[in-house]
Amino acid sequence: MPAPFRSYALVSREQIARNYRNVQSVVGPGVEVAGVVKADAYGHGMLEVARVLTAQGARWLAVSSVEEGTLLRDAGIHQTRILVMGGFLPHEREALVEYHLTPAVHSLDQIREADAVARSSGAQLPYHLKIDSGMGRLGTRASASEILAVLAETPHAKLEGLMTHLASSADYTSAQTDEQLACFHAMTEALRGAGVKLALVHASSSNPIGYGRREGWYNMVRAGLSLYGYVSRARGDAPRQRLDVKPALTWKARLVAVKDIPEGALVGYGGTFRAPRPMRIGIAGAGYADGVSHRLSNRGHVIADGQLTSILGAVSMDLTTIDLSHTSSLAPGDEITLLGAEGDASLDARQIARSAGTIAYDILCSIGSRVRRVYT
Ligand SMILES: *Cc1c(COP(=O)(O)O)cnc(C)c1O
Numbered sequence: 001m002p003a004p005f006r007s008y009a010l011v012s013r014e015q016i017a018r019n020y021r022n023v024q025s026v027v028g029p030g031v032e033v034a035g036v037v038k039a040d041a042y043g044h045g046m047l048e049v050a051r052v053l054t055a056q057g058a059r060w061l062a063v064s065s066v067e068e069g070t071l072l073r074d075a076g077i078h079q080t081r082i083l084v085m086g087g088f089l090p091h092e093r094e095a096l097v098e099y100h101l102t103p104a105v106h107s108l109d110q111i112r113e114a115d116a117v118a119r120s121s122g123a124q125l126p127y128h129l130k131i132d133s134g135m136g137r138l139g140t141r142a143s144a145s146e147i148l149a150v151l152a153e154t155p156h157a158k159l160e161g162l163m164t165h166l167a168s169s170a171d172y173t174s175a176q177t178d179e180q181l182a183c184f185h186a187m188t189e190a191l192r193g194a195g196v197k198l199a200l201v202h203a204s205s206s207n208p209i210g211y212g213r214r215e216g217w218y219n220m221v222r223a224g225l226s227l228y229g230y231v232s233r234a235r236g237d238a239p240r241q242r243l244d245v246k247p248a249l250t251w252k253a254r255l256v257a258v259k260d261i262p263e264g265a266l267v268g269y270g271g272t273f274r275a276p277r278p279m280r281i282g283i284a285g286a287g288y289a290d291g292v293s294h295r296l297s298n299r300g301h302v303i304a305d306g307q308l309t310s311i312l313g314a315v316s317m318d319l320t321t322i323d324l325s326h327t328s329s330l331a332p333g334d335e336i337t338l339l340g341a342e343g344d345a346s347l348d349a350r351q352i353a354r355s356a357g358t359i360a361y362d363i364l365c366s367i368g369s370r371v372r373r374v375y376t
Pocket of ligand 1: 036038085165204205206207222223224225226
């Protein structure tokens with residue numbers, strides 16, 4: 001489907017909907033699937049994806065910041081709960097209540113802050129308490145008795161959920177996930193044993209869903225990457241990956257120029273590529289400002305005329321030079337594929353990430369705002 005843009009990303013709403021349904025069917029009806037739409041839905045477009053997920057019946061969305069949550073509400077997303085996973089800052093307190101956002105609270109002091117907000121606004125402020133079970137990022141490391149003491153003095157805010165996040169969930173050579181889940185499980189037991197009601201308990205992102213780590217599912221999971229069609233590659237002796245998800249985004253760029261260069265010609269900034277023979281090259285209208293990683297210089301690939309072909313020289317801000325020696329059928333204005341499938345060739349975010357020395361998340365999130373999103 002042609003679109004009148006230099007570079008654009010085609011996003012399949014139907015594929016995202018299918019991926020969501022697949023996640024839901026793997027975890028079963030007793031487990032709530034919160035759709036993670038932070039970071040502009042990993043480059044897919046936060047509002048569009050939120051609308052797709054709510055149309056699929058999602059009752060929870062998850063974002064990183066209060067700002068992302070207010071964007072969703074301002075755009076008319078009112079029918080779902082919104083979990084703000086990255087916590088809140090002092091200047092964001094009022095917006096939590098005003099926009100009906102549910103913060104992940106990650107310290108005992110933040111429980112007190114949430115309580116003060118709820119008391120002064122006279123509104124209910126449900127929150128999910130995040131436990132640092134061993135990742136060493138957000139989350140409280142307080143003991144159950146310390147938490148219970150603070151809960152007793154904070155009657156206005158409402159503890160609705162308990163959550164943690166796993167650091168190594170696709171790594172089956174590491175004991176970290178088992179250790180984290182044991183720590184988290186002990187905390188849920190201790191709090192429940194003391195009479196605390198926890199409506200929602202959650203610890204899993206896409207990888208523990210994909211690899212079937214049921215003991216990490218509890219009654220809610222937070223699915224991000226899998227909604228966009230990916231599960232991280234496992235390390236070690238992992239069970240079979242059971243999520244049948246497929247990439248929902250295809251990224252195209254048009255050729256701005258096609259030309260022939262002689263043997264010995266240099267290509268791009270720094271002259272880091274020298275043509276070993278006469279070559280045909282194409283200059284595509286997308287560069288690192290659009291999210292083509294500079295690290296793909298002389299290493300990455302794209303698909304042109306149905307075949308994988310190399311990126312030549314340094315990726316520049318607005319342009320990327322590629323080898324077109326295999327074809328004479330492409331002309332300026334024609335499209336090449338930066339991510340997706342064309343003919344028998346395909347290139348997904350995991351493969352690109354491997355060439356660039358990063359992770360699929362980074363590739364997807366880096367697709368720039370100049371790249372128009374086109375929804376199908
Ligand atoms: C981003 C995020 C997720 C989603 O992770 P995926 O691997 O993309 O599924 C879940 N939980 C937290 C706390 C996150 O920050």
